Amino acid sequence: MFESLFSKGGLSLERLRSFLEMATAGSIAKAAPQDLTRQSLISRQIKELEEYFGTELTLRRGKTLSLSPAGERLATLVREQLQDLDDFRREQDLQPKVFTIGAGVSTLEWLLSPQLPAIATILGGALLRTEPRRSQHLVEGIQDGRIDLAIVRKDVIPDASRHNCQQIVKLTFHLCIPKRLLKRGTTGEQLSDVSIWQHLPFAAGRDTGTMDMAVRQGMTKLGVDFKPQFECESILQIRQLVRQGHCAAVLPNLATVGLEDASILTIPFAPLTNYGRQLVLHWNPRQMQRRGIEPTQLRAIAATMA
Incomplete structure (x- = not known):
């Protein structure tokens, strides 16, 4: 043979x-x-x-x-076959399988990490390894088998693979301004006057990614001379500056949870109302079949974060 x-x-x-x-x-x-x-x-x-x-x-x-x-x-063949052998060895030793789940840094912090215990239970007590990467890199990892599951933006998944995902949440965007930067008594309704924004210190991304560019273009569309005082590597850093009261910023809905309790005024950022980005759970069906993950488990995993 x-x-x-x-x-x-x-x-x-x-x-x-x-x-x-x-x-x-x-x-x-x-x-x-x-x-x-x-x-x-x-x-x-x-x-x-x-x-x-x-x-x-x-x-x-x-x-x-x-x-x-x-x-x-x-490389794909070797990765698949060695993974199968490792799964077999673990099964014989009565050990849990190992799964790699990827997400962006901020998504990992706010959405995935709190649900890891529930996801491990759904996967039969599996050992979970997290992989912080950008959506594009995660999609490539799903395709070649380096990553089992990923939370990514739906728009970066190739059209032929978009049926291999489950929606988790639609992103909305909000302008967040610490009250200490505003005149006493300023209300959320008054913040629709963009002239108030003009002299505020802002934080923004520094990587000219799609979201950062959309925010900058939105500010320009509103007539704001947008010159951030802080340019950060991640949304996590931007949120921390806002929470500490140092600056204002446009943040996704995942990042605004809890800011209301920190003396922050939050209003929808109108230019991105129809930005329409969706975060989804993405997988490779061949990988799922090989590793014994059922569609019901995938739906349950997505539901923990919805």
Whole structure:
């Protein structure tokens, strides 16, 4: 059985593992940082696999190493088969399976983390590992099997895969202004006068991402000369500055919970009323079938965060 696989040397679990480590890390150096001996071994093992399969598994452009089409296919196969073997071993040892769930940093903080115990129960007491990444990277991880489940924006999922998701929440956006920055007695209704915003200190993103650009364009549309005093790496940092009363900001509804109790006035940010971003639970149906996750479990997981 499978004589063609074993008729010549060069194929081993250790070589496949080294290849997968390189494929996942993106380079040999990243797969074994500051370990020249290990880097040399991985390089040799990849060459041995290339000789065994009779094809190039990597492509080198200058100092950059990437996977060839054959290498990408092999990485997916190896990842799936090693995952199946690990699941089998855990089952025999009566140990829980391990699942990786990805989300953006702020989504992980506000939406996913509080529900991890409930999700673990739905998955039969599984060990859960979280992966903080941007939506685009998470979708790629779902497609190649590096990530089991992800909370992402629906608009970044390819059209052909959008049926493999369950809606969690629709994002709405709100202008949040600490009362200490306003004249005494200013009400939420009065904040519709954008002239009040003009001289407020603001915090915003610094990565020119889609949401940050939408906020900036919205301010321009309203005639506000928007020059943030603070440009932050994450919404978490922006929210903290608002909560401490240092500045105003436009925040998604997930970030406004609890701000009302911190002397913050919150009103809808009109330019993003129809922004319409949805957060969904996304998965790869092939991965779910292989790992024994039923559709009812997926719906239950999404429901914990809805």
